Amino acid sequence: MHNFAFHRPASVAxxxxxxxxxxxxxxxxxxxxxxxxxxxxxxxxxDLIDLGAIADLKGIKAEGDGITIGAMTPHAxxxxxxxxxxxxxxxxxxxxxxxxxxxxxxxxxxxxxxxxDPAADYxxxxxxxxxxIRTNKREIKADDYFQGMFSTALEDGEIxxxxxxPKPEKAGYEKFVQPASRFALVGVxxxxxxxxxxxxxxxxxxxxxxxPKEVEAALANFSADAAKGAKVPSGNLNSDLHGSAExxxxxxxxxxxxxxAAAK
Amino acid sequence: MPTVKMTVNGKAVSADxxxxxxxxxFLRDTLELTGTHVGCDTAQCGACxxxVNGKAVxxxxxxxxxxxxxxxxxxxxxANGDTLHPMQEAFRDNHGLQCGFCTPGMVMSAIDLVxxxxxxxxxxxxxGLEGNIxxxxxxxxxxxxxxxxxxxxxxxxxx
Ligand SMILES: Cc1cc2nc3c(=O)[nH]c(=O)nc-3n(C[C@H](O)[C@H](O)[C@H](O)COP(=O)(O)OP(=O)(O)OC[C@H]3O[C@@H](n4cnc5c(N)ncnc54)[C@H](O)[C@@H]3O)c2cc1C
Ligand code: FES
Ligand code: FES
Numbered sequence: 001m002h003n004f005a006f007h008r009p010a011s012v013a014x015x016x017x018x019x020x021x022x023x024x025x026x027x028x029x030x031x032x033x034x035x036x037x038x039x040x041x042x043x044x045x046x047d048l049i050d051l052g053a054i055a056d057l058k059g060i061k062a063e064g065d066g067i068t069i070g071a072m073t074p075h076a077x078x079x080x081x082x083x084x085x086x087x088x089x090x091x092x093x094x095x096x097x098x099x100x101x102x103x104x105x106x107x108x109x110x111x112x113x114x115x116x117d118p119a120a121d122y123x124x125x126x127x128x129x130x131x132x133i134r135t136n137k138r139e140i141k142a143d144d145y146f147q148g149m150f151s152t153a154l155e156d157g158e159i160x161x162x163x164x165x166p167k168p169e170k171a172g173y174e175k176f177v178q179p180a181s182r183f184a185l186v187g188v189x190x191x192x193x194x195x196x197x198x199x200x201x202x203x204x205x206x207x208x209x210x211x212p213k214e215v216e217a218a219l220a221n222f223s224a225d226a227a228k229g230a231k232v233p234s235g236n237l238n239s240d241l242h243g244s245a246e247x248x249x250x251x252x253x254x255x256x257x258x259x260x261a262a263a264k
Numbered sequence: 265m266p267t268v269k270m271t272v273n274g275k276a277v278s279a280d281x282x283x284x285x286x287x288x289x290f291l292r293d294t295l296e297l298t299g300t301h302v303g304c305d306t307a308q309c310g311a312c313x314x315x316v317n318g319k320a321v322x323x324x325x326x327x328x329x330x331x332x333x334x335x336x337x338x339x340x341x342x343a344n345g346d347t348l349h350p351m352q353e354a355f356r357d358n359h360g361l362q363c364g365f366c367t368p369g370m371v372m373s374a375i376d377l378v379x380x381x382x383x384x385x386x387x388x389x390x391x392g393l394e395g396n397i398x399x400x401x402x403x404x405x406x407x408x409x410x411x412x413x414x415x416x417x418x419x420x421x422x423x
Contacts, residue, residue: 001286002284003282003283004283004284006327006329031325031326031327031330032307032325035286035307035325035326035327036305036307036325038284039305040305048327050329050330052330076319099394099395100310100395101320101377101392101394101395102310102313102320102321102322102325102395103307103395105316105319105320106321106322106325181308182394
């Protein structure tokens with residue numbers, strides 16, 4: 001890992017300033033993705049701006065029609081939060097199955113959504129629930145936020161401050177784990193919301209997280225059998241040594257069925 | 265160079281380090297606490313697990329400068345003089361180690377995992393140790409050791 005200048009601002013405004021004045025500044029949150037990247041020298045920023053000392057970015061609260069989670073809230077806290085377990089148990093369940101215990105103690109929801117790994121879990125929840133990503137500048141609907149693998153609507157230096165999840169009538173998440181990495185080989189989030197049924201798939205799409213139209217259509221009445229019967233085209237799915245595109249397509253319907261059956 | 269101040273195993277420490285210094289290197293190279301091991305480059309093996317403010321984290325995947333002011337406990341901080349921590353004792357009693365390379369991380373994870381819980385099932389223990397890899401003993405005896413260690417901690421022998 002190359003060296004860098006380190007900043008630990010106490011406010012979002014100071015963090016924005018520090019990123020802006022660095023020649024190649026990068027935000028660090030939990031570091032669970034960024035530090036392995038730096039150690040492999042896949043990136044070598046001039047400055048790291050740590051969000052860890054900004055109290056405003058932490059915490060979970062009930063707000064309006066749902067819950068709001070600060071960007072720096074670690075996965076373990078979301079998993080064990082009584083507010084999350086009460087309002088959206090599927091989200092607590094999802095957070096409890098990210099990586100391993102040690103990763104959950106440091107990795108954050110903001111870092112996961114900023115990174116938008118094509119096999120990460122939170123993008124499925126954000127897209128499946130129709131969340132709103134709040135930044136230092138604006139609010140971005142999940143439907144506009146995810147723009148292909150590792151790519152988002154965030155501009156250079158824009159900082160996620162919180163994520164708002166509307167409470168669904170019911171939701172479920174099923175993850176088929178790639179046993180070596182613990183990331184999703186395929187993960188499916190299903191939600192019955194006021195605006196209809198939403199389904200989001202991670203791990204399978206060549207362009208990262210996406211909504212499978214066929215499964216959403218089949219799920220109009222939110223029945224597990226209907227989900228299992230949906231045919232998902234494999235054309236835009238990943239194929240690698242862990243599974244072919246056809247295998248992933250099959251997993252999407254099976255997992256959607258299980259997620260509906262388990263939905264709370 | 266930035267100055268880092270922490271409390272490590274109950275003692276206040278302070279040192280000037282390069283910003284890029286990982287917590288594990290701060291512990292091993294600066295403080296010479298070599299009980300914490302480095303087993304991989306990818307934050308996957310868990311050999312480097314220590315407690316930061318009471319929670320198990322991978323010390324190879326955190327910068328020392330991010331943890332300014334933190335309370336850190338390493339494997340060296342568990343025993344009370346010559347008396348091993350009940351979790352350490354349980355690993356010895358149950359043949360929960362062979363070469364011992366993964367053991368410091370396993371013990372630190374196990375203590376965090378069982379803290380405040382009673383009667384963890386075998387599957388809960390296995391799931392809780394997903395972040396720790398052992399390449400020689402096999403997990404069977406490790407799980408047995410964690411169960412025995414948990415019971416001993418519950419029985420009040422531990423902290
Ligand atoms: C062994 C292992 C297993 C894992 N398994 C899984 C898994 O199963 N599922 C899963 O989803 N993830 C998994 N992860 C990734 C983990 O969840 C990360 O914590 C997460 O993806 C990134 O969060 P972070 O807080 O660590 O971000 P960092 O690593 O600090 O940052 C990641 C990126 O996001 C940017 N960033 C961070 N915060 C913000 C912000 N608030 N605003 C704007 N940009 C920001 C950073 O600049 C960086 O580019 C795993 C990681 C490891 C090491
Ligand atoms: S050394 Fe392998 S996880 Fe830290
Ligand atoms: S005892 Fe050798 S690696 Fe676990």
